[in-house]
Amino acid sequence: MDIAGLPKMACLIMFLPFVNILFFIYIFNRVGIRFGLSKWLSIFLSVFPFVLVCLTGFMKAKKYDG
Numbered sequence: 001m002d003i004a005g006l007p008k009m010a011c012l013i014m015f016l017p018f019v020n021i022l023f024f025i026y027i028f029n030r031v032g033i034r035f036g037l038s039k040w041l042s043i044f045l046s047v048f049p050f051v052l053v054c055l056t057g058f059m060k061a062k063k064y065d066g
Contacts, residue, residue: 004030032056 001008004027014020025046032042035056045052 001027003034005034006030 001010006027013023028046028049029042032045037045037056045056
């Protein structure tokens, strides 16, 4: 939650059924924006997190600005 820029209490939302899926997409979208990815790439990050989280971590041009 720190990387996404959300309060730690937002983790409680992840325990609500069906809301957690939308919140998961929202969290990864915020993480992508905080890493300086474009809007579309951050949306793909929330859809395919297992591939794009690894790619985002190893991109030399992208820096975490939080």
